[in-house]
Amino acid sequence: MTRVINFGAGPSALPHSVLEEAAKGLLNFHGTGIGVAEISHRSKAFTGFLTNLESLIRTQLDVPATHSILFTQGGGTGQFSAVVLNILARHRLLYPDLTNAERHLDYVITGSWSEKAADEAKRLGGGTVNIAVDSRPYSKDGKSFDNIPSHDRYSFSPDPALIYYCENETVDGVQFGYEEGEQTSFPFELFPQGTLLPLVADYSSSFMSRPIPRLADHAVIYAGAQKNIGPAGLTILIVRQDCLVDVDAAAKLGAVPVPLSMSYKVLADAKSLYNTPSVLPIYIAGLVLERMKENGGMPYYEDVNRRKAEKVYAALKRGEEKGVMQSKVKEGGGRSWMNVVFDIVGGPDALSKFISGAEAKGLHELKGHRSVGGIRASLYNAITEGEVDQLVAYMDEFTNAN
């Protein structure tokens, strides 16, 4: 069987050329005579590869010297905990005399992932969770994650220990606006410039799909690799260095103890090699990032990903005009470039018909997340514009036939 087009939400498609290269590396890594899954993570061949990987991210995303780039395991779920523990440890060291009730963790809730992250902060304790905004009251039906709220709807604490948002909600297809001046962008202007903002962003499903607005203002940006840049099992962190704190000193002052493998400082001090990293996912991510650089880096992907999304949303609009399709996400900003989520009008039979018709054309993994239903087309970096054109042609064909 030949390869199909994989619109899955993650783990998701990787470039064919990268997979062919990785298949060779499995047997022999950089001429060492040892496969990449078998080589010591402390070997020169591997540490050199890791250094280059960091540089590929730093250069393409324009990460300033104030921020360290770290590699770990455990995905977004691990970071739901780790960011709270590290940032609260930092806050404890800065303000040892505050009560937990005075340590405000401000969460921006725009989808199921940011909601889970806020739930984890509530579980761990050590601070008080404030929901700066929840987008559901502003949705079409009053209960769905289908929009990004406008800036006047946020209510942040006066001096929060943590400000948290999820840049792209993979399940719900909602993403912060990207265009200059958009009301659906993250409301950076509500915070003072040039301060060490405790701003944390989950970029798991949009990392390196386009430049990161106001990157330098972030305390922590993290991303699981398994969307745009590699296999599951690798988590990438961009951490501003004032957030690399001595968690043990903070625990002595009453902060929640931090498992050693979750300490950002431990990770940074050991250059991401405190313990054995997930060598194989790191290798494949390195191949992907090298290829991205050759393709033209962020300007190239920003252009292509914008066009890909515009084409699919345009086809969706044609489907809506004929009453065949229905976008899940409100019009007017907040629609994700990465995950296009929509319904097929006509119930389960119509949905099945769309999916089986797509599969007959080699367009796979279009079923929506089990909590949302419908269709979800994920348009990550590895999905080419030509593949999007095939999806669009099929959507139009379906619209016209129904």
Added chain:
Amino acid sequence: MTRVINFGAGPSALPHSVLEEAAKGLLNFHGTGIGVAEISHRSKAFTGFLTNLESLIRTQLDVPATHSILFTQGGGTGQFSAVVLNILARHRLLYPDLTNAERHLDYVITGSWSEKAADEAKRLGGGTVNIAVDSRPYSKDGKSFDNIPSHDRYSFSPDPALIYYCENETVDGVQFGYEEGEQTSFPFELFPQGTLLPLVADYSSSFMSRPIPRLADHAVIYAGAQKNIGPAGLTILIVRQDCLVDVDAAAKLGAVPVPLSMSYKVLADAKSLYNTPSVLPIYIAGLVLERMKENGGMPYYEDVNRRKAEKVYAALKRGEEKGVMQSKVKEGGGRSWMNVVFDIVGGPDALSKFISGAEAKGLHELKGHRSVGGIRASLYNAITEGEVDQLVAYMDEFTNAN
């Protein structure tokens, strides 16, 4: 360049046939038209593979129905924290009224990994660490990890919350005795039979190299995959079901909060799919375990691994008799089947000569851990008896020439 023989301590050699199969799976997994690194972890193809992986472990290790087999990320270092947090949560729920000083965590220290694990328990708090035994006072020089203490040297707490040991110390080359009645075995007889012992074992570097003695008496057995069964990035847990506890209920009673991704119950309830697992390392581990079953399972590997170790230790003894080599680990039990650690007599020049001579014969990664020095030959499952014969021939040649 052809492949070399890789005696590295981990990440370490994998079977060539498995790597060739994995290279195909990277491009197309089980005829799905999607590579294994790209496929949804909730797809039928992958969940079926995971169920089979569990069954391959359960059958070959004879894991009873009382124990769950779980897959996670983060390696041994992650488990240093997770076992303490989960087992202390269990203890808190069983005995809510004890003080932390009354919650005894008994650590058996036989090498640098068990020492690190005990250090992590001290960091996390919630209980009091008791060193049941430290092997260093019984070493040749009074300060090295070169032996397993005899049973009369252990001093366990009357009713410990946790009893911890590391079955094989990868860095130091020390392993608990395996033969019936050996004084270097773990002193199971010091504990009452048929109770729910809070016994935890780190099997990272010996997992599935031979059967696990008294497996059913263990609360938790864990192992990083990157020695005998797969690439780094996968951690395997065998957890007795009474240790799958509600960590939030325990936290309400004063236990240390547990990051959600470290909760054994969360992992078990979701059949190891609470969040995206490290799909690619899991796939390769599955191929390795399938091959192990075809080869004859544990009886086969027990026999081969015993013979491999005996051959290398015999060559080491010949080197010692000629004054050319020096075992790091005391004779008389406690010598690892997996990691043979020794010195070349004559200082750094002699050591370099041994290593470069070995490399000229295609025998690689023999340098000892940086904290111990000397030579370390790791004889994991993927190292064949024929490859060991090549090492032994070289050791003898070196002995006779010096």
